[in-house]
Amino acid sequence: MLENNNKTGLQTFHYDNTIVRNFLIATTLFGVIGMTVGLLVAIQFVFPDANFGLQYTTFGRVRPLHTNAVIFAFVGNGIFAGVYYSLQRLCKTRMFSDLLSKIHFWGWQLIILSAAITLPLGFTSGKEYAELEWPIDIAIALIWVVFGINMFGTILKRRERHLYVAIWFYIATFVTVAMLHIVNSFELPIGFMKSYSWYAGVQDALVQWWYGHNAVAFFLTTPYLGLMYYFIPKASGRPIYSYRLSIIHFWALIFIYIWAGPHHLLYSALPDWAQALGVVFSVMLILPSWGGMLNGLLTLRGAWDKVREDAILKFMVVAITCYGMATFEGPMLSLKNVNAIGHFTDWIIGHVHIGGLGWNGFLTFAMLYYLIPRLYDTKLHSQKLANVHFWIGTLGIIFYAIPMYWAGFTQSLMWKQFNPDGTLVYSNFLETVTQIIPMYALRAFGGLLYLLGVFVMVFNLVKTAKSGSFKPNTEAQAAALTKGYKAPKTEHWHRRIFEWRPVSMLVWSLVLVAIGGIIEIVPTFLVQSNVPTISTVKPYTPLELNGRDIYVREGCYTCHSQMIRPFRSEVMRYDPANLEYSKAGEFVYDHPFQWGSKRTGPDLHRVGKKYPDSWHYYHMLQPTSMSPGSIMPPYPWLFEQDWDKEIIPKKIRAMQTLGVPYAEGFDLVAITEAEKQAKAITEGLKTDEIEVSSDKEIIALIAYLQRLGTDIKNIDEIAEKTKK
Amino acid sequence: MLKFIKHHMETIAGIEIYPIISFLIFFLFFLILTIYVIKVDKKTFKEMSNIPLDDNETDHE
Secondary structure (H helix, E strand, O other): OOHHHHHHHHEEEEEEOOHHHHHHHHHHHHHHHHHHHHHHHHHHHHHHHHHOOOOHHHHHHEEEEEHHHHHHHHHHHHHHHHHHHHHHHHHHOOOOOHHHHHHHHHHHHHHHHHHHHHHHOOOOOOOOOOOOOHHHHHHHHHHHHHHHHHHHHHHOOOOOOOOHHHHHHHHHHHHHHHHHHHHOOOOOOOEEEEEEEOHHHHOOOOOOOOHHHHHHHHHHHHHHHHHHHHHHHHHOOOOOOOOHHHHHHHHHHHHHHHHHHHHHHHOOOOOOOHHHHHHHHHHOOHHHHHHHHHHHHHHHOOHHHHHHHHHHHHHHHHHHHHHHHHHHHHHHHHHHHHHHHHEEEEHHHHHHHHHHHHHHHHHHHHHHHHHHHHHOOOOOOHHHHHHHHHHHHHHHHHHHEEEEEEHHHHHHHHOEEOOOOEEEEEOHHHHHHOOHHHHHHHHHHHHHHHOOOOOOHHHHHHHHHHHOOOEEEEEEEEEEEEEEEEEOOOHHHHHHHHHHHHHHHHHHHHHHHHHHHHHHOOOOHOOHHHOOOOOOOHHHHOOHHHHHHHHHHHHHHHHHOOOOOOOHHHHHOOOOOOOOOOOOOHOOOOOOOOOOOOOOOOOOOOOOOOOOOOHHHHHHHHHHOOOOOOOOOHHHHOOOOOOOOOHHHHHHHHHHOOOOOOOOOHHHHHHHHHHHHHHHHHHHHHHHOOOOOOOOOHHHHHHHHHHHHHHOOOHHHHHHHHOO | HHHHHHHHHHHOOOOHHHHHHHHHHHHHHHHHHHHHHHHHHHHHHHHOOOOEEEEEEOOOO
């Protein structure tokens, strides 16, 4: 054998299967956990008591746990499993370093563990899908770099000159996620697990949704497209339909995706030019997305008979179809008139779950069914059970998505319904919520079906693994690449520059996405007039600032927006006295911004002084006492815990560093100021026969809620005063 | 930190032309890319698209 190899120049080596198996186990485990938590939050919509009366399991803290677990633990581990399996085989080499593989694996699991502990405890940066606090952010960056080194090391020692298109997608994923994560995580730490976003208001929103949108693009989409380009040919035994299309797909997708973020902020206080930019690029995005979808589906042309038999291909077909649906819906929702209906409603929840359950979930399941038998050198325990999983999973998606679309449309139309005399038909927001509770129940049922399917899969895969024996290594042979190879000039530039040179691929992908990011973000920082200042908008008082931190900690933004869009239906509902929509200048002291993305409850941007303090007191203690039928959970712990006095000077100094104009030396009197305001609130409550210590968190929260939107409410008064 | 970037960018003369230049770069890039993929030999693409199917594993069951 060796002799032979010397003659032919073939080298024998081994693929590392252990790391692939570990990531596969992790993705399955965290899939089960993340989806179970998802089911819990879905049930809380119907039975608010399902928060168990504990602060750690209340919706506002558990919902981020669900999203983070599903995105970064389930899909994240799925990405790594697929990348570690396919990269070795596409490069015809073992991973660069087993040690780095191990560090990557255990590091990532530790990050997940720390997220699972800190999110329920209320440690959050308050920015969706980036909730983890600064020490964990740093750990993510480090582990991501380990992954990058390991990936590039592998690519550099490859035995296949050409980089297959799947690897391009992996490279783009690596560079872009690194860039997004670092830029969005600029924050000023003020304690071990507390920080303030470096950006404020509109700028924070723009950066956050540039990140949020591209987390979808480069964490949930591009790596999975890479996996699609590898595993569909593998599972169907035929090459991808059009390699030509895949090249265009790649460059067009990464170029266009990075610009589309502002479509999450249509009709918000974001400058119009940024909104328009987001719309145009979002609409363009359908071309590469559908190009990729067709490329995947057409690969199966002439093999549809196989699809009928093979559960793996079935999962893949539904995954790609869901990708097509979600990427049709995305551009459609980015049109301003459609967005006016869909935004803040359950339509968006339906939309993301078509992507999450269909595209990411089903492709991960297909990969698991494909890989586990191969790694354990055996056959799948039961094709029948895999088919059962496929059907209950598909039904689960349908039962999830349709009620969400229904609920979204219903609620949005109810929000906008006017009487002939110009008043709102459903002026009580709660009516629009109770109307759709049956839809929430159906959605939870859909989630339950989907989760049951996953349990069927786990059983099937465990049985499969037990029937075989794990192969830690797979032997393979390939010739080494000749050293010092210079591509002949006759070879095409694209191959010489990109397809054979991973580092230039990395650099150019980064240039492409960075330019998009810079053009989108820098102008908001540059042009003063983008964020007009409003002279009546003043920084928060120390007590309000503390209350705001409680608002962030409890994840209020997961159900309440702070962004009144410039529609008659919204200003009528949320600011009937002044009819003012939210202005960019109102948010200049908001680190982080709290605009939210979903209205399960009403918008809170002008809630200040709308109700007396006592209303908020009773409402937070038992929401149904003030709003019968409300599905908001009670917050009894706010009445037991004291607001943190000691940290106030630190918070004030941090805000000063970030440019909030508190007077010099204000940090020294801040505690006294806060105590004074708290006393005043408790005195006021006393007149309503409420006895409460001024040190309780509820007092700080009331201070913040009563401040919301009041700066602009006073504009007329102030204008009149100056006239006089 | 952002003020720092801001100041420097504001002082660049003729910064308005940057977006136009970047648009041209992208437009030309995609134009050339399209021409490339249309022109490339079919055989080359066939080779490339077969990479995942090209199994080098020697210890088959």
